[in-house]
Amino acid sequence: MTARPNDRPSDDTPPDNGRATRGPRPERQSRKRVMAVIREAAIAEFSLHGLKGTSTQAIAERAGLTKPQLHYYISGKEAFYAELLQSVMMAWKLEFAPAHLTRPADILANYVRAKLDHAFDHPEVSRIFTREILDGGHNLGHYWPNARAWVQGEVDVINGWIARGLMPPMNAHLLLMNIWAMTQHHADFALQMREICGDGTGAPPFDRATVVHELTTFVLRGCGLSHS
């Protein structure tokens, strides 16, 4: 925001404040692009080292920026972390019972697969969340009511199945927590799986299809349901 060294237009490529001439608000685009790079870098670093363990220096380097440059875009490490966490949590929601599925077995199988997909596709996000929980969850303020309501919806569906005799009685909350735990495990504890179940080559010990199949079977059996 401070004045540039030379305020008169130079001969080099002009600064991007020529708004109306070239496309719609190019600097807005640029800012968004840079922000996206920063977000990606921050997710990687926070996932690997946690909030306190991550230095702004590390984020800046990974994003290809200098430290002051980074601070131009973000308001501060902790605030940025909070925003980032909020935003990744928003994208985590999924529909428990999509309209095209009706049978409990299909819905649960779909749910397990969706959760596993997230764990396999976005393990960093999962790890950031787990770290946040371990840290006390102080940055999850608005998340809890949403999550609570969202889970309650699922619980209601399951309890409906139980009431209709489609499933034996069980604690629906615990069932959902169990599914959460088993799926998230493939993101957070990937290291342990490699070390304990792997063949020593460092390759992931289970491929995704196997995991989906085994876990679906296990959950459906555990709920007294038979696979479709």
Add this chain to the structure above:
Amino acid sequence: MTARPNDRPSDDTPPDNGRATRGPRPERQSRKRVMAVIREAAIAEFSLHGLKGTSTQAIAERAGLTKPQLHYYISGKEAFYAELLQSVMMAWKLEFAPAHLTRPADILANYVRAKLDHAFDHPEVSRIFTREILDGGHNLGHYWPNARAWVQGEVDVINGWIARGLMPPMNAHLLLMNIWAMTQHHADFALQMREICGDGTGAPPFDRATVVHELTTFVLRGCGLSHS
């Protein structure tokens, strides 16, 4: 420069060049007592804030010591953390198939209960371990071979059951990981359970007996076994 050993007292009992014969001098025990206090404080802090997030200051304060006083007892933060981790991992092992149990259902039920007991009784230890995994597990050197062999033993037992037709075919490694995930979850994600499944008072939403019962039932069903 030349590293010079500190005058830190060693762990072995000091040579009691016994001058007096009136029982063990009380201050001889002081070192062990202080070490126990430090360990407890460190477990609490490391569990809450992780290795990098924990300051020796915080450990010292929680233990009622000054920072240099703490360094009189420990050799350095990282080294102390590594020792601590090693020692808490030692106490984690349990017997998968105790001699007095023979039926798969009993063995699995016993296993689930034991894992849950650990999660409920020592949640801080569980959290330290989870953090260590998320951080890359660089301090778990000697743990992996042991854990690997130990799990392999359990896997062999389960595969024996499957071979004898006592259980439907399934991936034994994944089964054990699932049990691990669901039990450990009650330590690491206690916060989430309170927020999402609780009644809003902050009280734990499930009592231990309920959890043990529900989880046992779920696992046994998932393994095609009926409860005793």
Add this chain to the structure above:
Amino acid sequence: MTARPNDRPSDDTPPDNGRATRGPRPERQSRKRVMAVIREAAIAEFSLHGLKGTSTQAIAERAGLTKPQLHYYISGKEAFYAELLQSVMMAWKLEFAPAHLTRPADILANYVRAKLDHAFDHPEVSRIFTREILDGGHNLGHYWPNARAWVQGEVDVINGWIARGLMPPMNAHLLLMNIWAMTQHHADFALQMREICGDGTGAPPFDRATVVHELTTFVLRGCGLSHS
């Protein structure tokens, strides 16, 4: 934990992504100027108090910087000391037998004068080196092979003189060490000379010309050579 590189600027000239064409931006030179100030300050402090006795605080203060500011420019006390030592040793070499001199007496006289010049002009460098020797010379790794080869060259020249009957037989290595000792003495033991040989005013007891003359005469006589 994972070591993360600092954002310290490197020594190479930064990429001048030249925006303005009005000469070299003055602040581009600032880094070199500051580094020169730091080097001077560090030489003074290390010379006075040695590696362990010098605090980064002291270097920073003498250089007119704060302590963290100093660490913005250097990588660490010991590493910086090692680099500094290396670099000052580089500038120490001199030619023993320059082409325009042929007679042993001239060569030796020239050598004595050159050594004395260094002792009088850079006593701090000499003191740093002496301290390093006393400390065990652990930072002189690459220096020894060079110095050894370099001295061997001089020894060969002297032995050639002896073989040709220009000088009486003597141990050339010891002769060179003696010259080294006597010249270096005027840097390292300047204090002793003032206290013991001075007139009590604190002024240096010998002027350089006297020292050069007396020492040259002494060495040449000691080698059985007459002055030109």
Add this chain to the structure above:
Amino acid sequence: MTARPNDRPSDDTPPDNGRATRGPRPERQSRKRVMAVIREAAIAEFSLHGLKGTSTQAIAERAGLTKPQLHYYISGKEAFYAELLQSVMMAWKLEFAPAHLTRPADILANYVRAKLDHAFDHPEVSRIFTREILDGGHNLGHYWPNARAWVQGEVDVINGWIARGLMPPMNAHLLLMNIWAMTQHHADFALQMREICGDGTGAPPFDRATVVHELTTFVLRGCGLSHS
């Protein structure tokens, strides 16, 4: 001075405060013996690491004592260092012109040999002194007047020789400084000699007899004197 844990005499070997019964003041002897051990340890450490680089811990360990034990015998690191320095400097004096020697060549040869003997026999003392000089000589208060007078005596003798035509004119102070430098060099710069003049085995490159002979010859020649 504080009371012992149990003041009544125990069954073990009684503490040495039985004064009158066994020999003359045994505890005085013991104190002297301990002090001698401490002095030896301190000389070794100070010689190797300097005043600031030496920890009381290191001295205590080398002396076989604990740190508080050491502090019972000494008044403080710096004060003890000052006393130690003073006392070792006292033992350094030697007679320049013993009565049985009259000829300048003999006196100088004797002086060179005596200085070299000290350098070879007590290199640690020499190094401590050199460090002290480099540090500014603040602990040498009473030494300078003595040394000055002592050297002045030697200078007078030499000037007498010159006046009587036994030696060519030269600056006697500088001559003595040169001898000092060349002899002390064999203590302070032993490392450099090994590295530069040695055969690579780490063995000292010159034996004492060679050094004495070469240096004596060099000095006598340099003074225009022929060997006896």
Add this chain to the structure above:
DNA sequence: GATGAATGAGGGTTCATTCAT
């Protein structure tokens, strides 16, 4: 916007010295 430089706070660790027993 982008860069080199600066700053204040804090973190881990060592050490000389002293206390209590």
Add this chain to the structure above:
DNA sequence: TATGAATGAACCCTCATTCAT
């Protein structure tokens, strides 16, 4: 005297953040 423990000062270094250009 001798020992374990304590203390306060200092030291090296890192980091988030800001300033000036």
